Structure formats: C-alpha cells, structure tokens
Amino acid sequence: MVTTVAAFTLCLWGGKTLPFEWLPRDEGDRWMVATAFATVAASVTATALGWWAQHVQDEPPVVQPSYVSQHATAADHSSAVQTGGDENSPGSGRARPCHVEQRATASGHGRIVQVGGDQYLAPAGDGERP
Structure with missing residues (x-):
C-alpha cells in the first residue's frame, strides 16, 4: 500500500x-x-x-528438535509401537527429535517395535502392521 x-x-x-x-x-x-x-x-x-x-512462498516454521522419552511393556500376545518422530505422515518436514530415549520390556509372545525417527506404514490388506 x-x-x-x-x-x-x-x-x-x-x-x-x-x-x-x-x-x-x-x-x-x-x-x-x-x-x-x-x-x-x-x-x-x-x-x-x-x-x-x-x-511469494512463506518459509516453513522452524521447529526446534525436542527430547522424546518413551517406555513400553508388552506381555502375552500384546504389542507396543514406539515412534520418536511422525508416524504415517510422509514428508511432514518437521525437525526430528535430537534425543530419543525408548525403553521396552516384552515377555511371552509380546511384540515391541521401536523407531527413533519417522515411520511410514503402508496399509496392509489384513489389518496387520507390516
């Protein structure tokens, strides 16, 4: 103006x-x-x-890396998924955490999946995670 x-x-x-x-x-x-x-x-x-x-394209906001701490326990036939970054959000452009701490305990047929950064899970036909 x-x-x-x-x-x-x-x-x-x-x-x-x-x-x-x-x-x-x-x-x-x-x-x-x-x-x-x-x-x-x-x-x-x-x-x-x-x-x-x-x-004019706006610059994406700068996201400061963070600290992520996760603890999980899986027993018998249960499962736990820990993701330090984004899950099922490809190309979000956010900064990954600078420090990821994940602790897990599994017993019996318990199953634990840990990912320190981003994780993209393709849809599976039978509803199971790949």
Whole structure:
C-alpha cells in the first residue's frame, strides 16, 4: 500500500514540476494529465505488487528438535509401537527429535517395535502392521 501511494505521489509530482515539452502549458490541463499518469502508474504498481505477493512462498516454521522419552511393556500376545518422530505422515518436514530415549520390556509372545525417527506404514490388506 505504501509503495502504491509513493508511486502515485512521485508521478504526480514529476508530472506537475518536471519540464516535459509534451505536457500542456495550462495549469488545469497539466494537473489533469499528471493525475491521470500518476493513477495509471499507481495501478500498475499495485497490480505488480499484488501478483508478486501471491507468488511469494512463506518459509516453513522452524521447529526446534525436542527430547522424546518413551517406555513400553508388552506381555502375552500384546504389542507396543514406539515412534520418536511422525508416524504415517510422509514428508511432514518437521525437525526430528535430537534425543530419543525408548525403553521396552516384552515377555511371552509380546511384540515391541521401536523407531527413533519417522515411520511410514503402508496399509496392509489384513489389518496387520507390516
């Protein structure tokens, strides 16, 4: 907005004060031509800046790495899954934890899966995790 107003003001001032041979000599006509020129210049400036603003990509927010601590116990036929990062979110772009601590205890037929970073599980046909 400020740039558009500045473009209008600069063009209006230039059209009124600079000695262009092709501008009319009459004061009223000179103001009219300068105002029309300044309006067109401000419109072009606003259109160009609007187009540029639509095409500027915002930088993704910086996520500070964190500390992850997980503890799991699985017994008999139970299972536990520990993921230090994202699960089933490929390409999230988030920072991975800088420190992952995972502790697990399994007994019997218990099953534990531990992943320190991101894990993408493709869908399995029988509902089981791959």
